[in-house]
Amino acid sequence: MPLILISGFPSSGKTYRSEQLKEYFAQKIAASEDARISKIKIHHLNDQNLGLDRDVYGAARSEKDARATLSSAIKRDLTATSIVIADSMNYIKGFRYQMFCEAKAQRTPSCVVHVGTPADKCRELNKKALADGTGGYQTDLFENLVFRYEEPNGMTRWDSPLFTVPYEDETPPLEELWETLVGGKVKAVKPNSATILAPVTEQNYLYELDKTTSDIVSQISSWQKDHPGESGGEITVPGVENVIELPANPLGLPQLQRLRRQFISMNRTHNLSKDRIKDLFVDYLNDTFQAA
Numbered sequence: 001m002p003l004i005l006i007s008g009f010p011s012s013g014k015t016y017r018s019e020q021l022k023e024y025f026a027q028k029i030a031a032s033e034d035a036r037i038s039k040i041k042i043h044h045l046n047d048q049n050l051g052l053d054r055d056v057y058g059a060a061r062s063e064k065d066a067r068a069t070l071s072s073a074i075k076r077d078l079t080a081t082s083i084v085i086a087d088s089m090n091y092i093k094g095f096r097y098q099m100f101c102e103a104k105a106q107r108t109p110s111c112v113v114h115v116g117t118p119a120d121k122c123r124e125l126n127k128k129a130l131a132d133g134t135g136g137y138q139t140d141l142f143e144n145l146v147f148r149y150e151e152p153n154g155m156t157r158w159d160s161p162l163f164t165v166p167y168e169d170e171t172p173p174l175e176e177l178w179e180t181l182v183g184g185k186v187k188a189v190k191p192n193s194a195t196i197l198a199p200v201t202e203q204n205y206l207y208e209l210d211k212t213t214s215d216i217v218s219q220i221s222s223w224q225k226d227h228p229g230e231s232g233g234e235i236t237v238p239g240v241e242n243v244i245e246l247p248a249n250p251l252g253l254p255q256l257q258r259l260r261r262q263f264i265s266m267n268r269t270h271n272l273s274k275d276r277i278k279d280l281f282v283d284y285l286n287d288t289f290q291a292a
């Protein structure tokens with residue numbers, strides 16, 4: 001059952017919106033006579049109920065651990081009979097991508113609800129929460145988090161469908177969300193070879209993942225060498241339907257290697273077939289270039 005990734009600035013109202021979603025979904029579940037729906041459980045995950053302090057965002061190391069805690073909780077709770085509301089800033093697009101892959105591997109729909117409260121309003125809510133002791137981040141940390149925030153982009157697969165909720169709106173589009181995720185308006189992600197285990201050993205798989213992505217990176221590098229000063233361009237990878245659409249500025253090798261490492265770490269547990277690795281890596285590169 002679906003994964004709802006909440007995303008928004010600090011103190012933007014993510015918990016406020018999550019509670020509205022939870023309440024509406026709980027009513028729908030209680031009122032349903034469909035056995036498939038009435039057994040759904042809702043899991044609301046946020047820093048508070050995962051035992052994470054706001055200070056974790058003050059250092060890269062503790063923030064990484066906090067993300068790992070959230071990610072394990074999502075993996076644990078995302079089952080065929082549950083709805084998971086991941087009420088956290090979820091501001092790193094790489095993390096949203098990983099959770100999208102997780103939902104896909106579980107053959108369940110996912111979406112992003114962007115709590116679109118503007119930074120100024122969040123600043124005001126944050127100050128108020130600090131003053132009345134109900135929450136809030138220290139000013140430096142708050143500003144830093146706003147600065148680092150990577151806004152969801154509904155054009156990328158991992159941020160879609162994207163529902164943006166303006167501060168003034170009474171509620172998120174509750175019925176639309178329900179219909180989209182549970183009511184069958186959009187079917188669960190079709191299983192494809194990304195979710196079907198290929199008959200290779202793990203060692204082979206990691207080798208293939210490394211080799212296949214490395215070959216593609218080399219292909220991009222040599223294309224750029226052969227086309228100096230050219231802006232954009234398309235590269236066809238043998239056996240892959242989609243072409244690589246290069247961005248306007250040439251890509252440096254360190255940047256390409258970084259993307260390759262990210263892709264490997266996101267997909268090392270999937271066990272995809274060789275052809276599927278090529279397809280997915282090309283899609284991943286295109287999505288990243290487009291979202292940049």
Ligand SMILES: Nc1ncnc2c1ncn2[C@@H]1O[C@H](COP(=O)(O)OP(=O)(O)OP(=O)(O)O)[C@@H](O)[C@H]1O
Pocket residue numbers: 008009010011012013014015016017125129135136166167168169
């Ligand atoms: N759209 C809104 N209308 C009215 N009040 C709101 C709205 N959005 C947020 N608030 C209020 O602002 C305060 C902060 O909201 P909330 O705690 O939900 O933010 P948050 O994004 O979950 O914060 P954190 O980043 O600490 O997790 C709360 O008192 C909440 O009731």
